Amino acid sequence: MPFEQYVLLVIPESEDYNFVYVEEKGLVDFFRPRLSTGEHQHFLPVGPEAIVEVFLPFAIKKQAGTIEIVIKMRTQVAWDEESWEIEVKPEGAPVIKHTSVLLDLKSRALFYEFLDIPIDESPIIQNSLLRRFVAGSPQASISISGDVFGPTSEDISVHYDNAFKGQRSLKSTDGLAFNFGATLWTLHYMRLTNQLTISEATAAFDFLNVQMAGILTQLKLTAWVTNLFQNAMFEEWEYLIYVDPRVLTDAVKFMLKHQNPDGDFGETEFYNITLDHKYRYQKSSFPNDVSIGLTALVTATIKEVVDSLHGTIRKRANQAILRAQSLIFCFKLLSI
Known part of the structure; x- marks a missing residue:
């Protein structure tokens, strides 16, 4: 626009994330940031033919899944609304171990509700910044094969x-x-x-x-x-x-x-x-x-x-x- 405008950015309330406050001099406490819920508004002037970049920090509540973030914008002469879907991937580290369970299906079917996964009790390695695993990692894989031949994919090819x-x-x-x-x-x-x-x-x-x-x-x-x-x-x-x-x-x-x-x-x-x-x-x-x-x-x-x-x-x-x-x-x- 050839003239200055005042822009109001509106961040609607959501159950999927909290808003992160940026403190004085742009500092944010990484481990304990100041958070808030509810609708948030950000008011800023934009000069003629100018572009202003606005950073919007969020603290995602979900460990895994898809969330939607909606940003609304209003000025004296127009309004707009944009939404984005963000895929949240779980944190974790591979554990190169597996649990083997023999399923005897010769005479009757069996139902397994729980499987024991052998992992270390604590992720902490003494005197090290590294960790054995990320606590709460919610992802695992299961492979089932017969006693004659292993599992096959839908297209039958094996890589x-x-x-x-x-x-x-x-x-x-x-x-x-x-x-x-x-x-x-x-x-x-x-x-x-x-x-x-x-x-x-x-x-x-x-x-x-x-x-x-x-x-x-x-x-x-x-x-x-x-x-x-x-x-x-x-x-x-x-x-x-x-x-x-x-x-x-x-x-x-x-x-x-x-x-x-x-x-x-x-x-x-x-x-x-x-x-x-x-x-x-x-x-x-x-x-x-x-x-x-x-x-x-x-x-x-x-x-x-x-x-x-x-x-x-x-x-x-x-x-x-x-x-x-x-x-x-x-x-x-x-x-x-």
Whole structure:
């Protein structure tokens, strides 16, 4: 406006918050601020073509939920009213503990009204500003799974972030392979138990295609992922997720390239030690160190996919299986 105006701001009374008074020199006691309820009015002049910023401090009463704040404005020539919805999130800190309860539903249903949650009695850590938890934290999560298979989401896909509640970070191929494998076995379980409806599972198959496109491998992961790809080749859903047989052929060629003359399989030159301790080299009576775990894994994978191979690569795969099995048998004899 080209002239000075007097503005009256009105804050209506609400059960969701109190008004916080700002003391002299803009000071507010953080732990014990001066509060009041009821309607509040704030009168101020606004110069011509000017803007005035007004801070309105509130003390929210709710620990969690949604509140609405309404501000009314009146001048000599106009009035206005604005409202905002504010989501109040509960304070708290994660407690990396859980309570396990066995629900025996074989003969009858049971009803649990209360669950004991193990937490420390006091949040105070002696001689420290840190706290173990925030008292009164009102949020928790419950996960229910059967004794055969774990819980599944509505879209059936399984992501490691959700599976591990953000407590474990998987990177690159490990994470993609976990997502692919967990989702694939979920689909197979639902298919075998007559719970799978293809039209409702299209999002899961889209998820599988995305994860498959991003997988890059080393020898151990090549064997693991190749086994997953083989199990993903199923006639009923071939039009939803298609694994090109050339992928399996190239994967087997890659694995055969890393078989030693003795029959054992060794990691690539980029991984002189297998990242998974179960597949690391073991001292033996052979001239060289042999990774029996890695050899067994790769051999089992090649046996799984050999029927899908064609031509000379199939012959080479069968020969590699025989050499590896002979080595594993000799290793067992020497270990007795």
